Amino acid sequence: MASLSCSAEQLAPLFGANVTSAAAAADYICGQFSVVSDKFIDTSYAVDSTYLLFSAYLVFSMQLGFAMLCAGSVRAKNTMNIMLTNVLDAAAGGIFYYVFGFAFAFGSPSNGFIGRHFFGLKEMPSSLFDYSFFLYQWAFAIAAAGITSGSIAERTQFVAYLIYSAFLTGFVYPVVSHWFWSTDGWASAGNTGNLLFGSGVIDFAGSGVVHMVGGIAGLYGALIEGPRIGRFDHTGRAVALRGHSATLVVLGTFLLWFGWYGFNPGSFTKILNAYSSGSYYGQWSAVGRTAVTTTLAGCTAALTTLFGKRILSGHWNVTDVCNGLLGGFAAITAGCSVVDPWAAVICGFVAAWVLIGCNKLAEKLKYDDPLEAAQLHGGCGAWGIIFTALFATKKYVNEVYPGKPDRPYGLFMGGGGKLLGAHVIQIVVIIGWVSATMGPLFYILHKFKLLRISEEDEMAGMDLTRHGGFAYVYDDDEHKHGIQMKRIEPTTSNGKDII
16 A cells, blocks of 8 residues: 655645744644554555455365365265375475475575575565465465375375375475466566566466366376276276265365355455555455356356266266366366456356366276366366466456556457467476376385275275274164174285284
8 A cells, every 4th residue: 555645844834824833733744644644554454464364264164175075075984084184184284385385485586496485484474475375375285285185085095195295285386386376486477577478377376276286196196006996897897986975075065165265266365455546446346256257167067067967877966066066166266367257157167078078088097086186176277277368358367467568368358379378388387297296206105015005904994994993983882782893904015914
């Protein structure tokens, strides 16, 4: 907020000859005026910080959504395992993002590849960032890790979760977010001094930075592990291994929907920003529009999936509809702030078919992902990046990314193909980076027999072999009736006991 000016030299001549001490009176008035001006500045910081903190809380609530969605999508015998991994994604991610991740992502000034300041939040708060910004970005980082955990559910050793989660949140994800979100990033739309193709990449809330990174990381984990036992029969035909609770899936979906209102609108990080002072239209309007485009994309994707799957399978399937809804959200995340509401409907419609197509391809390739995470977040996230390059409007691009009035915008909106070129590069480099980092990590874990559990453990369920018992009590009187649950000791893939 610009400060207002007031000085004794300006006011003293206005008092006239009858005032005993015009200069003293002017000093007093200006002093009070400065106090009021400072209060307005303080209030603007407080309002923006409160808005960002509230958005961070919303994004963090998505962890509960991921936990419920994952729990409902796996079989009952692995419920405790997947819930614990979701808790530790947040906990391990918090430590590693604090020590390394935030600095790699936003440690300005830096080069275009990686940040180099604010390790362990040293020198915080600063003129660049306050603690609320760190909390918000941490919530994003652990969301990426939560996506990956779904892809490798029901067959992964617990130590592998800890290793990949720390590596993803502490290094892999932060480097990508530096490229596209830091003002120093080589492809960032905020790097007005060196814009890729004159536009930079407009990935507002992370269809690529968050969803593609998490989805592709999960893709490599699931590919290297292989499908769950029984997912494909001896002829190669897909066998449905349905999750145990549609109730938890729906609960998780609504929690994620709720959290997405912090994920997308919250990515403005500030709300008290007037585009023209004294007008009803300002950044608060853009925040509201972003919430609307997010909603419309998800709703359209849900309805499209509902009828699409009904035509293809003959069933009204609530789990498919929930995944379709989330696919629409993942797709609109990149362009939510720079497209019109009608375009969001197109985004959601196409996202639903992208997800359906990716799932069909996964079955053909005998790829097993219990949460459809790679297909949903990777496939729909990539579509969202392309969608933004096609439908971003000139007006909204200039409002959200000021400082360069001739910035390219959507191809279909008359803005040329430069933005599309930048976004194709984004897709390519994210795939390349995650492949070069997470692929070798999962392969090394596999070679050291730290990735997949043994066949015996998988058949029995990890809750019983790794976590001391089932998540659900099926019979309170089991001991009265002489039924006892025998704990099965965990084994490695070669049949030997492990500690």
